[in-house]
Amino acid sequence: MLLATLALRVGKPVERDELITAIWPDDPPPSAQATLRGYVKRLRRVLMTGAGEEISAVRATDGGYVLCLPEDNVDLVRFRRLVALAAVRRDVYGELPLLQRALALWRGPAFVDVSSPALRPGVVNTLHEEYLRAREREVEIRLRLGQYGWLIPELAALVADNPLRETLWYQLVLALHLNGRQAEALAHYESLRELLADSLGTDPSPLMRDLHQRILSGKPMRTAC
Structure with missing residues (x-):
């Protein structure tokens, strides 16, 4: 501690x-x-x-x-520095390896073996949010690069660990759709809809609903970076 x-x-x-x-x-x-x-x-x-x-x-x-x-002896400092460097890159091919190096520094939840309540929930939750934002950006780039099949099991695990994180659900449904697994994509959308209704009393976001309609109509999808 x-x-x-x-x-x-x-x-x-x-x-x-x-x-x-x-x-x-x-x-x-x-x-x-x-x-x-x-x-x-x-x-x-x-x-x-x-x-x-x-x-x-x-x-x-x-x-x-x-x-x-030296600051580089602390993983958190190295992580933040790499994420900042990635954010100013103008090409996804240069950004992706920086994000992956940053994410590789995470070997589990922050302070998982530190029992101090003073570090929870504020500090731990803030660090987890930083990790998820970097992870979502890394996934976004890999979707654009066509790594749909590789991403599906990773995203399924992330969704299981962060069930109310709609961005991860969106990426999972999109990856399934782009991989030709429309039925699974629609089933996951329905799971999200039910989860949000039961947990928060809300509907999926307009972006998520638009993805759902595009899958139903068979419209082509583009990934943005």
Whole structure:
């Protein structure tokens, strides 16, 4: 929890009170300040070079501590940098590999093994939203490049994990349609319609309804990037 809180703002001081709240969100012990110093010492020992020499990775400041590591040592920083680089590319062939490098840094949900309520739901939900936006853009490009069959199982898994994310449903239905699996595409649209009605009391978006009508009418589809 200490490392996660510091890593979120690598290179920037984090107040002791904030660190204490992250570690003991409900009832900090009277010894919290001393125990925090002990945790910092332990963390410094963990962050050692291959030669066994301790590095000053966690430094004390006037009011707290700062994680002093190159920013590229933190996956989140690398992810955001790669996504930003991808966003300014003018061609999908240059954008796609940058997005894929960024997404490859994710090995599971953010902070899945960090139990601090201080990081949930705000921080975790924000990071998950960043991941999904990058993933949706990567899928959008791959749809344009004709990778329909490869994308279907990936999108099915993403929809299962994010059932109210309509953009993913749209991409799944579109991929099925472009792959010649119209019956499955229509069945998934119906599943989405029922889910939205039961969960939110709403209908699919106009964009989703337009896709549905195009599938029913047999109109050709184009993917946009």
